[in-house]
Amino acid sequence: MRAVVVVTSATCPVCGTLCDDIELVVRGNTIEQVRKACAIGEAKFLNCQKDRLKAPLIRKNGELVETSWDQALQRSAEILANASYPVLYGWSSTSCEAIRKGLELAEEVGGVIDNTSTVCHGPSILSIQEIGISSCTLGQLRHRADLVIYWGCDPWSAHPRHMERYTAFSEGRFRGSNWRRYVKQFYARQLAKRVRRTASLGPKSIIPALAVEGSHLPFFTAQGARKMMVVDARRTRTADAADYFLEVKPNTDYEIMQALRMLIKGEDPDVEEVAGIPVEELEEVADVMIGCELGVLFFGVGLTMSLGKPRNIDAALSLVRDLNRRTKFLIMPMRGHFNVTGANVVFTWQTGYPYAVDFSQGYPRYNPGETSAVDILSRGESDAALVIASDPVSNFPRAAVENLVHNPLVVIDPLETPTSLMADVVLPSTFVGIETEGTAYRMDYVPLPLKKVLEPVSSALPDEEILQRLLDRVRSLRSGVDQ
């Protein structure tokens, strides 16, 4: 019987919430039980040793076959050293230490290095650089925020413990949790549904009278309680948990936020409705925003991925700036991957720019739209790629993927993914935060340590070590010296 160890305060390497209170029951070298994590975190910890790559792979006669580390690294180094404009993409699901090595490698090979924020909160970064941001740490919000707005994001699905740890369902020093109220509302809604279903069996005339659902302003909540508002194109599960849900048509967020800005400044929009929403309703929303003591607006990729992109974020940041003339308001992007914030931090610290950095001129250049991964790939400009801890074959538009798969491709990943299946060389890596320690940045720019809780599977090496070995080989190839 092997000893059972309970690891406490482990950090979950899944989303930008970076929960650091996870408990893992480890027997021998296997995680048996995961406590406090969400469904996604639990799935990652429990399945981390299944279906792992058994050795480095190399493409021979069209098939990926197992090979030695020596051959795989040599082939990868040749691909990168011989390319004139390689793209080095991914980085958001690995440690800051590995990202630093990646930047060194990008500079050495004169390539473009881009992280996944390019297809996530890249537009937010562009806008923050123009407008500025009034933000804070999540701890502040947990204790003090009395109005929480989620706009274009669904933490229930994408950041499952965000509400529990930091906002509506967390017990702060000065603000209580809404959990009990939510549970009561949930049962009330279930009951209402049952009543409606029963009523639908009777005469048709009574259905419209029972069809009223949803929450309405103004809020009737206890003094000091938090209020939660959701703005989205669909009634998400997060919206179900909210005190008020504003359903907007896709691609209309910009108009609605600009209308809210007018109302908050005391101006009259002089129209009956904005993007299908009556101005009276927006006035009530504006009143709630102004009436709070400390509000926070969390925004997601619902704003960055729809029409307007950075202009939507301009409106959101400006809305919060305007609100700060009337009350205290903060804003924060809901970052996706667990270390995408870290990728931006390390990129900026090393090159001056947070993503889409081009080293082809020998010095860092930054011009998203020109030097960003999707654009370079779609225009067919790159001639090789290194992908680490990411799956662009699944996540990029098809036109961009075509260039990626038809040029030499090196993939560093713990698992088989659609991208690794398309690769010419696959280098198996360890899971950062499970098999390798490191540092990651939470969405509010707080750095947290990632723990090593298991010994790595024998075939894998840490990202940082793989990149260092690659860098050494590229350097010796470029200097013409055999290793």
Added chain:
Amino acid sequence: MSKVKVTLLTGRTITQGVGKELGKLSEEYLGSVAICEMDPEDLRLLSVRENENVRVATEFGSVVLRARESQRAPHPGVAYIPYGLWANVIIGPRTHGTGMPSFKGVPAEIEPAQREKTVGMREMLRTLYGK
């Protein structure tokens, strides 16, 4: 044949999140992403029932997906596909100079495709990229 015009949204779902951690080549992942969540009213217009196949087309391509009645309804005229290979083959590469393609708010058309089959990950990759 009947068609409906919709605004396509792609995004995260909790089952997609769990599916990707179980492995991108797992059945769970396939079941969580090769779907199209539609409003019951739109399904009725197409005479398509839950779990029957539909073809979703944009100006960039088309893909066969399993239709699901949305748990988040009503949202007539809005269809939702979870992030993944299936969503992205019909997403365009234009970034409007920002680096970011439009993953949300894309005009699309949906038609019934009960006789067509959805394909697995490896077959899909082979068809699309020949590897």
